[in-house]
Amino acid sequence: MSKKCIWCATKEGELSVITLDGAKGEGSDVTVCSDECGTQIHEFSAFAQSHIVHFLVGLLVLPALGLIPLFWGYEGLSLLLICGFMGGTMILFPFATPQTMELLGARKSALLARIMGALIVCTGIILMFVLPNASG
Numbered sequence: 001m002s003k004k005c006i007w008c009a010t011k012e013g014e015l016s017v018i019t020l021d022g023a024k025g026e027g028s029d030v031t032v033c034s035d036e037c038g039t040q041i042h043e044f045s046a047f048a049q050s051h052i053v054h055f056l057v058g059l060l061v062l063p064a065l066g067l068i069p070l071f072w073g074y075e076g077l078s079l080l081l082i083c084g085f086m087g088g089t090m091i092l093f094p095f096a097t098p099q100t101m102e103l104l105g106a107r108k109s110a111l112l113a114r115i116m117g118a119l120i121v122c123t124g125i126i127l128m129f130v131l132p133n134a135s136g
């Protein structure tokens with residue numbers, strides 16, 4: 001069973017297991033390569049737990065509001081809002097799936113989530129200009 005650092009995904013060095021505080025009190029054991037990575041994953045985990053609601057609202061609720069301009073035929077604006085909310089949320093709260101974190105480490109998967117968020121925002125901006133808007 002290959003163990004690697006949850007934060008930087010290295011397999012080298014002195015890997016040790018630390019326990020992160022869980023949301024409901026029970027901790028989860030993670031593997032880290034150094035005290036530095038342990039500190040980073042502690043902070044990231046605390047950040048994720050305190051913002052998980054914002055993350056879900058930004059990813060699911062706000063984009064739904066972006067559908068509203070569709071009623072007036074503003075397809076471009078609607079897409080811009082949906083992409084802007086989703087992408088912006090991923091940039092602010094770069095929480096990847098546990099599978100991605102397992103594969104890349106939390107540091108790289110957070111970076112990847114931010115890059116994807118930025119791409120989504122750019123896509124929204126481009127679509128806004130490409131799609132014909134109802135003139136009104």
Ligand SMILES: [Zn+2]
Pocket residue numbers: 005006007008009010032033034037
């Ligand atoms: Zn590490």
